[in-house]
Amino acid sequence: MKVDGLVGATAPFGYFDPLGLSKGKTLDQMVTFREAELKHGRIAMAATLGWVVQPVFHPLAKSCHVSNPTDPIKSLSEVPPVGWLQVFIFIGFLEFLGIQIKKNPTYVPGDLLGASELVDNTDVTWVKYQQKELNNGRLAMFAIMGFWIQDLLFQNTGDMLFKPLVS
Known part of the structure; x- marks a missing residue:
């Protein structure tokens, strides 16, 4: 179910809800979910940057x-x-x-x-900015989870990002 009025349906997935979490939800509930997604995405972007920068700075x-x-x-x-x-x-x-x-x-x-x-919330530039922030946050959430899993599996951080797993 696509919730009208919310930015977030972008290529290549369109409206991405593989677990069906939006089914039966009101617009107010979906706005709350979107706000949580934005907050977690922003935190993940900062964490991902920190993880990559920390070994050298x-x-x-x-x-x-x-x-x-x-x-x-x-x-x-x-x-x-x-x-x-x-x-x-x-x-x-x-x-x-x-x-x-x-x-x-x-x-x-x-x-x-x-x-x-x-800004005008219907402005194409503003909508694209919001979509970029959402997509970057989504990517960062996957990235920081990948970093944590890598550390748990290999007990190695930082330089492992740039080395092949198998030689």
């Missing part, structure tokens, strides 16, 4: 006292409890801001910075 590693800054998984296990507390407080603050922004009557789901107020 990690300026804060020494100040954080991380012994193995080039391995994201090992680095996670070395973060002290106070560091995790800071991370969760920061995430909570961002979520609180998001809730406050959503109270605005002109809020468009996923648009936390107000860009949709500056």
Whole structure:
């Protein structure tokens, strides 16, 4: 079932819902799902960039006292409890801001910075921008999952991205 009014049906898949999660859902429910998809896609894009950049650029590693800054998984296990507390407080603050922004009557789901107020939502360029953001987020979600699986299977990150699995 395609939900009219939502951007996201793009080539080559068109409206992509292989598990049928949109069946029987209202437009409000689908808007909530789309907002979650955008948020997870944005986080995945940042995580994917961080995973690839971390082996060669990690300026804060020494100040954080991380012994193995080039391995994201090992680095996670070395973060002290106070560091995790800071991370969760920061995430909570961002979520609180998001809730406050959503109270605005002109809020468009996923648009936390107000860009949709500056453009016409029917403009072809704006629709293409939204489609690109969705597709890049979807790709990044698959990419970061691939990185995690690679690390779990081979206990190797970073340089493994550029080496063949079989020699």
